[in-house]
Amino acid sequence: MDTSPSPTAPGWPFKRYFWISIVFAVALGATALRSGFMPDDFIWLGVWDNIPPPAPLGNTPLDVYRTATGIPEHTLRLAEVGVFPWWVEPSVRVSFFRPLGSLLYGLDHLLYNRVAVAYQFHSLLWYVGLVVLAGALFKRVLPTAVAGVAMVLFAIWGSHAAVLGWLSYRSVVMSLMFGVLGLAFHIQWREQGRRNALVGALVSFTLALLCGETMVILSPYVLAYEAFSGPGKAKDKLKGLIPFGVLMAVYFAAYRAMGYGAGGSDMYLDALGTPVAWFQAMLGRVPAAIAGLTLNAPPDFIFDQSLVPLFTLLGAVGLTLFALLVWGVWPRLEAAERRTVGWMLTGAFVSTWLSNSAFAGSRTLIVPSLGTAVGLAVVLRHAWKGRAKTLRAGAVLAGAAVMAVIHVVGSPYIWWQTMDQYSQADALMGRVQARYTEAFDQEKLPHQRVVVLNAPNGIVGIYGSVRWWSSGQPLPKAWWVLSYSLYEQKVTRTGPNSLELSLTNGGHFLDSVEERIHRAARHPVRQGDEFDMKGMKVRIEEADAQGPTRISYTFDVPLEDPSLKLVQWQNKKVVPWVPPAVGGPSSALNVRVVQ
Template sequence: MSPGSPQRLERWLCHRHFLSAVLLFTALLAAPSIATGFYADDYHFFAFLEERYPVSPPWYDLYRFFAGDARATRALVELSGVPWWTDPELKIHLVRPLASALLALEHALFGAAPLPYHLVSIALYLALVAAAGRLFQRVLPGATGALALLIFAISAAHVNPVGWISCQHLLLGALAVVLGLIASLRYRDEGWRPGRYLGPFGLFVGLLGGEVALGGTGFWVAYQLAGPAPRGGADGWRARLASAAPALGIVAYFAAYKAIGGGAAKTAAYVEPVSDPLGFARAAIERLPMLVGQAVAAIPSDLANALPGGPFIAAGLAATAGAALLYRACLPWIPEGERVALRWLVPGAALALLVTVGGFPGARLLLLPNLGFAPLLAVLILRGLRRGPSPGIASAARRAGAGLLGVVHVALAPLLFLLNTRMGVDIARKVEDVARTAEIGAPPRKRVFIAAASDPMAATYPAPIVIMRSPDAISCWSVLSMAKAAHRLTRTGPSSFTLAPVERPMLTGMFETLYRSPDAPLRVGDSVRQCGATIQVAAVDGGRPTRIEIDLGTPLEDPELALLTWSDGRLRRVAPPAVGETLELPWFPGPIGFF
């Protein structure tokens, strides 16, 4: 790179049409997500809205998956595709009335046509990018804010919020928070009186959209405590704490959230600090490094849901240390205005991430925290690329580090965005194919039992697709094992058999412990009724089943039964062995490819 290259880059970033160019480029990147169609939880929400399940939440509370009512959960397990090992006291009730209402409205207007839903998601994301551009323009004027906007807009971590209809709650919450934050900054910096009310109102609307808005309080508090002094107003800790008082409304939010039954319990996937502080602390220690690693170095944190988490934690810690060292090396070239901005943007991002880290782990949790990480990356790239007065190893290392960040977050980011979108489209089509090709057989309504399928896209998500497309095809859907292992099926009687995973117990994967926390072990003799069958735990290892006994109530050859297993890309029928004989069920990767 020639000596004048950073200056030319800054001039390009300061072009008067740069924001418009970023919005157009973002729209082009987001457009292929239209091909995703409906995906995973989308079908559950539509089944809720059409009351296809025995118990469906109301249209304004679609994210009430489990209410924590043991009697209702047992009834749900007995009659639906909820796994048999589900904890009766499981609670996953995410209070998102605005997002629920939006999905209900879209369903009423658009029905089974996915295109308009995706156009709504893309429009929301473009609005969020435009709002982020206004925010960066205010706190980081010039080339740095422009580069931060580009990094934010094209981040591959945002693929799910853009392309997955069920993630519209993230876009709603983040957009309202950013608009409210801008209004608050205008009030504090310019004395714009409407901002005094619009700021808290934006946070309130964001919270109606989803819990992601809780992260907005991190930026709010960080700005009041570490941002620039208010113009023409009192400074000092007392004044700043008083300015942060609106964020105390979060206490009222939590009180209302709990009063209407919101929250999560008895699950390893969703962890909340109020009811399970120790579990939340454990989850934060594991998940924060992974997510920071994705934010700083684009290390795909979603893979940690299928692969051992240790390497992702180590890589995240290394990326954090590297970014800190690079910032220190760049410090002499960072203007005071940018230092002041980063003093609240980066802590705000950290607080936002800490607040939201209890959600189901994945890169989508970075949508709001990236409002702080993107400016940090922009500063490191622009200031790190500058030549120092005394060239040497330190200067070369600084410029190499900045160049690497530029390659990852600017040059490769659009390709990663498109690649992740393509993967989502591919998985969506595969799940539809799984539902279409499942060897269920012709109606009348079948009782379907999935003996072994470790990938949720093969085990649980085909069920709502089958129900939506052919309501008379099945009467019940039961998943017997999602262990990532081969299984042995031994027939013990005309209507009974045992099922045992080979070399590992059940309930070790993220999508298994979603329904039951490891803190609630199963015991030998525990029995569950599902789909007219009796499922009993026969052996355990540390509270995790290693063998279960199943009695279907009718002979395995009954034509109204469909005993299936995931095999070589399809849910295929299991040919029942003779009584006393054992059948080996090999493990095959599912549609996602890692489960």
């Protein structure tokens, strides 16, 4: 499709849109320079510093995204020392094939050690590269003005902040950048018949796959392009997909053979391995993602499951508004532009489902935002060009104005707020480290087992010990966190070496998203189930269909034994928990106080 304007065509040249996009990408991306390290970054930092872990990790310097291997013996050993929680599903697998992402993160560590701003600057360069290549793709398949507007929108898209500011998600930006380049080469090969373009496409797609699974999420765009715009008849379109199909088949076979994938977790779902659970989860995740794409409503809020109905409604509203606006400008589009919009929006919609195999959040929106930016650019451009004193044109212009406010005016605010939250998360984990430092005697710690009765939230529960280990501090023999629950709990001593936790005002243990990272709801614990942590035995004393309500913990020594370091979070501090006499009064653990 020749999109170059005639010498007398009105409007800006693409070069102007290009440089505006780059300026915005750099300016907004620079806000990430203050975001610091996120909790999971400390896993990678500890691995690259070669700090001895409390038990063998799945992560290695060139394979840092292999967090849970799915090997029960390995998983249970990590649970016994407290790296994983006691309720972990032995078969849980969270292992992602991202060797180039691992390599470049390791290069940062070699060059900059733990200077987070240098890592962030490196990520910013990749983001600018992504914006450049997205703009080149848009220019190839769209009229100049629409391509330019789409590039600007993609550069400032609010949800991109969540990916850029979180360092371990750099692999997503890298994979998408190479994938977009491969898509552009694929189109060039199909439309111009250039063999070197086919080679470029396959090399680019391979690099994208070596960066991460994001290329798999991008693949619907390749299929949709062939369906809507691929040259020739149906058999020609199918033949055009053979090189890409062979590459993807080899990738999937190797991926499975090397033990990569996800399973046993509610955070990461496998559409092929557990299709029913995946589809059920998508019924809540996809509407929230659509709300994020169309209305800039951050889908991260559905971590609070009570907000799922609200975001389902917002998703329906956003999809309806967006569809009506596209329908409103549709008559103004040329046939070639309609085909391009068709495959771009189809790719965006299907990729929304694939991307939300990871738990819904702004970080899952970057691939579908590629096509959504095209759809929105078409609406904004043609709504302005077609403004007239008719009811339909006026309604479309009004709706387009609303979208412009949401996505153009609102996006910089989202960038700033996201980076502010990330910097606060970094500061929070620093405070958590300080609280544990105050609470522990580091000379005694290597001879003790830490028992944290209550974590303020799942992030502190999961990553508090990780941050401690990654900083090179002396390690206890084990670091057991008994509960991540946000509900008010009651702790009762039930024997010389035992205690139990129960919920005082309703609710259930193991029902939050954070608690289900390591054990999916489809692997429920039941009354009477026991878990042996080699020094602590856990028993589910009471449970119903929704989960446990009372849990007992029995240790191999009395609770007063100096080999146990019993602590609780209280009023934003880590304080000792002094066991009462057997039969003594219970005490409350009000986790909400310490948040």
